[in-house]
Amino acid sequence: MGADEFMHILLRKLNAIHQLTDEEQSALLDALSAPRELGRGRDIVADGSTPGQTTVMLSGTACRYKMLPNGKRHILAFQFPGDMTDLYSYVLKRMDHAIGTLSTCTFAHISHEKVQDLRIQFPNLGFAFWRDTMVDTSIAHAWATGSSRKTIARVAYMFCEIYARLERVGKAELERPLDFNATQQDLADALGLSLVHINKTVAQLKKKELIARTGTKVVILNWEGLQAVAGFDPVYLHFRNTLG
Amino acid sequence: MGADEFMHILLRKLNAIHQLTDEEQSALLDALSAPRELGRGRDIVADGSTPGQTTVMLSGTACRYKMLPNGKRHILAFQFPGDMTDLYSYVLKRMDHAIGTLSTCTFAHISHEKVQDLRIQFPNLGFAFWRDTMVDTSIAHAWATGSSRKTIARVAYMFCEIYARLERVGKAELERPLDFNATQQDLADALGLSLVHINKTVAQLKKKELIARTGTKVVILNWEGLQAVAGFDPVYLHFRNTLG
DNA sequence: CGAGAAATTGAGTCTCTTCAAACCCCGTGG
């Protein structure tokens, strides 16, 4: 698996958000550092740090998270291949959360100076960056509304989002195991619910034959049914082309 | 109360986020439309719409919110004077939530074309816009972590944030009634909790003599105590100058 | 095959919700 195939995914992701010119695309790829790898349970970016570079996910699943004073971990968002996880730090300078791996991850960097140059030289690319961060906000909003909804809907929603985002970059298809191996504890931390309760809710989704588990991975058996339970509408992901 | 005094607040807000040059400041003010007013309970921007302009709050309290399929309203964020509530729509085009008033509000607009021109002509101003939207994201993250915390801490946190954000633009001081007259139902919708439970929690904060109510408004009696209960740390608001 | 991690299950407890009723503040009109 060559570097090209890795790189491509960033363009797939960004183009799904906002159309880029060939010139912008190649300038962007030129700015990427060599890929790095990190195993599960490590920090890519530490809370409170002031990184000098931005991270681009190439493979694996990571998350934004905060450790709370009471010792609990709260996951704010999942990060999938193609995501630029910390444009955040380019704009806000100091991280107010961390980025951690949930599986083995590969990723590359773009220095903040380079981001700055690209943004000013190519305002359209700058817009794509901005838009990418706003889609993150939109996702955060969608998660936030969860607290007013039934737990089973929230859990189903989670799977819908994971599938939709992976599908967007060509990393998932229906009735195939999702390339997403977070634990139920991770899901619990993302939803702010207890592991036990998540487990029982996932069991309900299985009993309804909406999803199943094969080994470590999850399979979506009934996409329409799952969306219906979740009340899932992918507009909030702001793809340029809609999803089936 | 002249238009100048109104306008000034936008600069106060943006400068608290990112330093602007005089030229940028005047270009920004030139772009503002004449102010409009709307009473409580009205929409400034409708969900699903594609506005051609951005709203700048001048006075009053508004909120981002979504109506959920189950008929509940979920408030995603409060909007205070100086906030540019829907840069959101400039970037994402289609709103995936609405902006509504929680009190009588005054506000002005800047057309999206103008935003585009300003962003490209003054990259530093463009950065300030971007940064402003990222602070919104940071706030959304802070709210999101709430679901893993005790209710009394979350409610206290809410008052801390409201005070800090109003204080930033010179609209609040301690031991004076906050210029914020949302109802407890509004708070409940923001926290995703029931009105009854909010009420009982607010009662606890009063019993601890951290806050009090004078007429419709809330007064902060013990700022340190309130922050301690809330676990409030204002870094997430990303002010350039810290708060006492 | 064994060790460790993750998933599952059951039981008791506490939080939060819902329902319902009463109260209070404040502006309006007689």
Next chain:
DNA sequence: CCACGGGGTTTGAAGAGACTCAATTTCTCG
């Protein structure tokens, strides 16, 4: 100047949902 009305607040009580604790099973990988 006081009665009335409406929105917002306060209070009580019962039930549902979610949490913790704790034990067991299943899976994965060396």
